[in-house]
Amino acid sequence: MAGEFIGPVLLWLAVIKALQLGTWPALDRTLGSLAAAAAYPASVLLFTLLSWYCGLLGLPIWLALLPFLAAIVLAGSRGFYTRERLRPALPWDLAFLVPFLFMLEVRWINPTISYAEKFMDHAFIASIMRQPIVPPLDPWYAGGTLDVYYYIGYWMSGVLGLASGVSSTVTFNLVLPTVLGLAVVSLYALGHLLLDRYRWLPVLLLFIPNPSAIYHIAIGDSWFDVLWGSTRTIANTINEYPLFSMLWGDVHPHVMSFFNQGFLLFLLVFAYMRWGTLSMRGRAILCGLAALALGSMPGINSWDVLVYAPVTLVFGLLIWWRYGNLALDKKRSWMMLAVVPPLAIAAYLPFYLQLDSPGIGGIGIVPTPSEPVEFLLVHGFFLAVLVASCARDIRKRPYLLLAAVPFMLAGYPAAAVVAIPLVYLLARRRFAATDTLAILGLLIVLITEIIYLKDNMGETYFRMNTVFKFYLPAWILMGTASLAIVGEWLQSVRVGRRMPAGMEKVLPALAVALLLAAPFAINVGFGYGSHTLDGAAYLEGSHPGDAAAIAFLRDLPGNHIIIEAEGGDYTYYSRISSFSGIPGIIGMPFHEYMWRGDGGRISERSADVRTIYEQPSRTVDLARAYNATLLYVGVEERDRYRVSIPADALELIYDARGVQIYRIPA
Incomplete structure (x- = not known):
């Protein structure tokens, strides 16, 4: 089964490499030996921007490839791609390819679009790939667009899929391998700036767990509980770290x-x-x-x-x-x-002008800050390194420890812990790159202990999004600084104690082998595995009627709006719009409420869908009110509603495996 996906993967990689080759020459004189590395993320961002403007102007997306191809031809005619230049750049290709293959294995083991945010993530990608217009159509709100959400990461995913000719359900499983590969290249290049040796150390922030995961392993929790528990450590918040986010597999904005x-x-x-x-x-x-x-x-x-x-x-x-x-x-x-x-x-000025998101509702003071033990189980590794790096300063100026006292007296003990390395790093006033990164990361976690951004998550989870979304940048900033400090410590070891040169070559090769073997040695399937890169393949066994109908709809020409059952968030309902990219009247209503507020009349749409299925005298008129063109009747619709539709007034265009699809007359 794996063999049938070699072609799509190679096409995908060919597009990524073509983008990189087209961008590299323009960066060469500026970035020198790091130009080939920077060209990887730069080219993907540039292609995303150019293709987005193509969508905005109503132009074919493939036009965004032309500047890169033209640059390759021009640079090639000038003799840029010589062996002397390509050979030193090979490590950057491997820095992208190895983590790409690691995540490809993870996604092959567990590819299913079947839980968490995956229905949403694929729905957005499928909508963009079906109709690459700006702003993209909202697959869960017929007549609406994604101008209520930050969708550029999904646009990036979708246009890469279109450029490589890969279906959306396979594209879904190629995005995270690409993100991880690009992230490794970026951090490895950053390591070349911060360190003379051990330049790979900053990359580790993408692969190490937090202390909470070690704790859950120590108490004998199952693998799933280790991962899940370590990201729900601070009460009523989410504390994801990059390794968890990658293994969990949501192609979500915070990961992309x-x-x-x-x-x-x-x-x-x-x-x-x-x-x-x-x-x-x-x-x-x-x-x-x-x-x-x-x-x-x-x-x-x-x-x-x-x-x-x-x-x-x-x-x-x-x-x-x-x-x-x-x-x-x-x-x-x-x-x-x-x-x-x-x-x-x-x-991206037009993006901001189009954006119609409710945003945040203000800033609040945190009434229940993090418990110190929980806080250290999230940030303890990096804080320990940063405090240790300040040990000499602490001995010289112990009085600066008093900076923690105001936070303790105000009832913010975790902030008091952060204040210690922060005040000593600031007191140095040298602001080297590593120190600056550490200071910025510490400031983020200090601030999130004291204030939060108000949203509509309710009283219990008032702080959830603030901690969730700000801890990940803090992890990257503090992680980069801490691991660079570790590298400086290793570099300071006397020459006689340094690792033999041969061992320095063997260890990276061993690390690569272990990394590529890891997905098969640990359980990354979470019970959903199906060993394929097609995220919808599991439907053939669990929902064969839907699988066949979705395949029919994905090939159905024209612009459509479909009516299907709505059954709340994080459920299998709304699956037809998610897998086909055809907009439905309403899907995952709480998500839509978060984006559109009361003005979206979300509950009214849910009630109208029920009416369409249960009151035949109103079916056609109500469907037309939403400009719906298709009515879907499958197992979920019959379970959710007392289906009674005016079949004589509709055109049956599909009838197989217990699923009927009707065309609604104009």
Whole structure:
């Protein structure tokens, strides 16, 4: 069964490589030996942006490929792709390919679009691939679009699927391998800036669990409980870390953003460390890349920009201070600060103008902060490294420990823990790249202990989204800094104690072998495994009627709106719109309520769907009110409703395996 997916995977990889090859020459003079690495994430972001504008202007998506292909031809004619240049770049290809293959194995073992947010994730991808228009159609709200949500990550996924000719149900399982590969390349490149040896260490932040997972292993929990329990450690919140997010398998905004976070940090640190050596052209390219990464964040995962816009401003100020002494100097060291933010907004300006999201409802003070033990079970590894790195400073100036006292007195003990390494790093006032990353990560977790962003998650889970969405950037910032510090410690070991050169080559090969064997050694199937890359393949066994009908609908030409049963969130209902990409009247109503609020009249739509199925005298007129063209009657519809439809007034266009699909007359 695996053999039938070799072709789609190779086509997908060919598109990724073509994008990278087309972008690499433009970055070569600016980024030097790191250009081939940066070209991987940069090219995917650039292709996403260009294809999005094609969709906005009503142009074919494939036109976005032409600039990359033209760049390859031009660079090739000038002799850019020589053996001398390609061979040193091979490690970057492997840095992408190895984690890609690791996640491909994980997705092959457990590919099903069947639980958590997967129905939603695929529904958005399928909708975009069926009709790549801007803004995309909302598959769960007929007549509405995805302008209520940050959908650019789904757009990226969908257009890569269209460009490679891969179906949406296979595309779904190629996205996370791609995200992980791009994230590894970005962090490995960042490691080249921060470390002279052990440059792979920052990559580990993507593969290590939090201390809570170790605790759950120690008490003998099952594998599933280890993963789930370690991400629900702080009461009434979600504390995901990258390894869990990848294994869990939701193609969700907070996961798709990993690579872009790493890429932006690479660019900011590169600018901070090498601005003085760059030409004016190089500085402009670096600003453009940073604007591309930062400008993509609100569309991929809007929460990230609340972190990385300030991060960008901090690095912009540091660059200006380091190279221009905060003056209008000849090196234009103020460019990162003055050019990147407005250019980032301009990149996706139509997206912001179209956005109709309710946003947040304000800022609140956290009344019940994290318990210290729970907090340390989430952040303990990185905090331990950061505190240890400040040990000498603590001995010299122990009085700075008093910085924790105000937080203790105010009832925020976890914030008091964070304040200790934070105040010592600030007191150093050296603001090296590693220190700055650590300071920024610590500030995030400190702030989220004290304030939260108000949303509609209710009183019990008032803090859930704030912790969930901000802890992941904090993990990446603190993880990068902590692992770089570990690398500095290892580098400081006397030469005689250093690892033999041969061993340094053997260990990476062993690590690769273990990584690729790991998915088969541990349970990553969670009981859903079906050993395929087609996320809908399981329907053949569990829902054969739906499987055949969905295949029919996916090939049905024309623009349609379909009526199907609605049965709440995180259920198998709304499966036809999810798997086909054809919009339904209403699906997963709480999600739609979160995006549209009371103005969406969500409960009214759910009631209308019931009426369509149960009151034949109103079926046609009510269906027409939503411009519906198709009516689906399957097992779920019969279980959910007392189905009584006016079959004589409808055109039966499909009848097989207990499923009927009717065309509603215009």
